Each structure stands twice: as structure tokens, then as C-alpha cells.
Amino acid sequence: MVSLSGSILFPATVLHGCTRFSIWSTDTISSFCYKQRKVVCACIAPPRNMGNNEYPATKFTNLYNSEQFGAVLEPEDDSDILIECRNVYKSFGEKDILRGVSFKIRHGEAVGIIGPSGTGKSTILKIIAGLLAPDKGEVFIRGRRRDGLISDQDMSGLRIGLVFQSAALFDSLTVRENVGFLLYENSTMGEEQILEIVKETLASVGLKGVEDRTPSELSGGMKKRVALARSIIFDITKKSIEPEVLLYDEPTAGLDPIASTVVEDLIRSVHMIGEDALGKPGKIASYVVVTHQHSTIRRAVDRLLFLYKGKIVWQGMTHEFTTSSNPIVQQFASGSLDGPIRY
Numbered sequence: 001m002v003s004l005s006g007s008i009l010f011p012a013t014v015l016h017g018c019t020r021f022s023i024w025s026t027d028t029i030s031s032f033c034y035k036q037r038k039v040v041c042a043c044i045a046p047p048r049n050m051g052n053n054e055y056p057a058t059k060f061t062n063l064y065n066s067e068q069f070g071a072v073l074e075p076e077d078d079s080d081i082l083i084e085c086r087n088v089y090k091s092f093g094e095k096d097i098l099r100g101v102s103f104k105i106r107h108g109e110a111v112g113i114i115g116p117s118g119t120g121k122s123t124i125l126k127i128i129a130g131l132l133a134p135d136k137g138e139v140f141i142r143g144r145r146r147d148g149l150i151s152d153q154d155m156s157g158l159r160i161g162l163v164f165q166s167a168a169l170f171d172s173l174t175v176r177e178n179v180g181f182l183l184y185e186n187s188t189m190g191e192e193q194i195l196e197i198v199k200e201t202l203a204s205v206g207l208k209g210v211e212d213r214t215p216s217e218l219s220g221g222m223k224k225r226v227a228l229a230r231s232i233i234f235d236i237t238k239k240s241i242e243p244e245v246l247l248y249d250e251p252t253a254g255l256d257p258i259a260s261t262v263v264e265d266l267i268r269s270v271h272m273i274g275e276d277a278l279g280k281p282g283k284i285a286s287y288v289v290v291t292h293q294h295s296t297i298r299r300a301v302d303r304l305l306f307l308y309k310g311k312i313v314w315q316g317m318t319h320e321f322t323t324s325s326n327p328i329v330q331q332f333a334s335g336s337l338d339g340p341i342r343y
């Protein structure tokens, strides 16, 4: 899981008009705060219907139409790539964690990253998010190479949000203040208007009448929904609306099976090809989920990347996961102690 500083409390937002980015951690806010030039509101989101002229709402079911071991079968058209990692390396001290990771996230995709514990899944999310810089290799955001961290560069064109395993809500604030935090801080909207948007966003994740509660009065599943609402709320006064990629780090960890299903369906519902609790199309262009849960793999993602020993060793559609002949995947899918994966 992503754990930047242990205590994950504060929302940090966009810097200097760079890539629209919302993330919730003390580490981030502190590192961003001293670097920030001009904080602008991260609370904008893509159009409600992303199937526009720029990006047709592609169905990805057969995009990568067979499981791949090493080689990747991909569409030739690269115009819909939102994020690309190219040959990314990352070490921590003596530990080589990522050793040449390459993949693309396309507009409309729902991608899962799986693999044994400690293999670097959360590290990849942090690199995509721009919180960690790769030692070697490149990250492209809508075709533009990002150099260093997100705060180092003025990049526009994509909002990237990270939803932590722990909901990372402000304990002392109400649900309304948590969800509307970025709007209260950065928007020109009045209190009444913000409250309306907060209510509508909460309703879109199936929560009503909880605005005045504090996080301690919510269940774990409700907290995750509030965190999701916070990451999809947007500033309706903004003129330009950018697509958003959400990165979920173990979103169902610690939940019972039914609460997991609720969150998995919620992740689907806020996606552009889903429908939220209000019956409106979701706003999220693409998302990436790091998970260990089989139910989340089955229910919430379409395509899988399997990370092992620093590389993507397998990728395929979700339905290919349990039938794969790849011994690493077979062992992981069955949970067997016998196989190439050793602990």
C-alpha cells in the first residue's frame, strides 16, 4: 500500500497549474507546501460524458485480446494513451524494486496491478502520481514526458488522484468539510453552492444525510465512500475540464466481503462507462487499482498487470487470470505454496 509518512491527513492539490493532482497525505502537503508557487483548485473533473470527439468511449474488453507473457499486444493507435511508464527503474538503497517496468494506461481503461507483497505495486502508483521520481526510465502524461516529481513541472491536461487504503479523512472536520475541502480552500464558489455540490457528490456515491457527521461516526466502508467523493468532486466554475485518472491503493483492504462489493461497484460506477448512484455517467476517465483481493480483481478491473521481481511478467484481461498457463499467475491465483514465487 502507499504509505508516505504513516499519517495521511492532508489534501495537497495542484501546483502552479501543473497536472491536476489531488492526493491526501501529510507528506505530500508538506513537501508541496514549501515548493508551491501558486495553488489552484484541483477540484475539476472531466466532462460527464467522456465519449466525446477527442476520445471516443472505447470498450476495452478485447483490447488486449489474449494474455501476454512479456510481449504486449496493443492497439496501434496511441492517441488515447493518458499515462505511459517506459522502462522504469526504482531502487531503495540496496533494494532494486522496479527493474524496467513498461505499460500504458489508455482513456477508458480499468486496470489492476497485482503481484506478491513488497514487489513494488504502490511504488508504481507513487511514480505515476509524481510523488516519486524513477531512477531511470520515463513517465509520459498524455504524451508529455514528466521530469522528476509532479511539483517540479508545469504540466496540464490530466488530473491524477490517489485514493489511499486508509480513507485519510480529517478527523476533526465534518464529512461536508472533508468532501468540500478543496472547494472551500480554492474555489470562488459560495458556501451554499459548495454545500450543494458536496451533497450531490455524496449522493453520487450513495451517501445521503451524512454531511454533518465526523469521520468517527462512519463505518470503514462509508469512510472509503467519503474519500472517493472527495476525489471526484469538481469545481463547476472552472472553464476547462480535464480528464481524471484515479489511482486506488488497496481500496477494499480491511473490508468484509459485502462492504468490498459495495466499494468495487462504486469504483465501477464513477468510471466514465459506469453510472453513479444518481444514474449519471461517471466522471473518471480511467483508473488503476492495486489490490490483493480476488473479488476486486474480478469485479472492478478489466485488464491486469502482474508485477513480479521488478517487471511486468504477465498482462491480460481479467477473465484470463484464472485460466492462465503462466506458472507465476497460476500460483498467485490459487494461493499455492508450490511454484516459482517464494517468500
Ligand SMILES: Nc1ncnc2c1ncn2[C@@H]1O[C@H](COP(=O)(O)OP(=O)(O)OP(=O)(O)O)[C@@H](O)[C@H]1O
Residues within 6 Å of the ligand: 001, 002, 092, 095, 097, 115, 116, 117, 118, 119, 120, 121, 122, 123, 124
Ligand atoms: N520510501 C521507501 N524507502 C525505502 N524502502 C521503500 C520505500 N518505499 C517502499 N520501499 C520498499 O520497497 C518495496 C516495495 O514496496 P511497495 O509498497 O511498493 O510494495 P507493494 O507491492 O505495494 O507491497 P504490498 O502488496 O505489501 O503493499 C518494499 O520492500 C518496501 O519496503
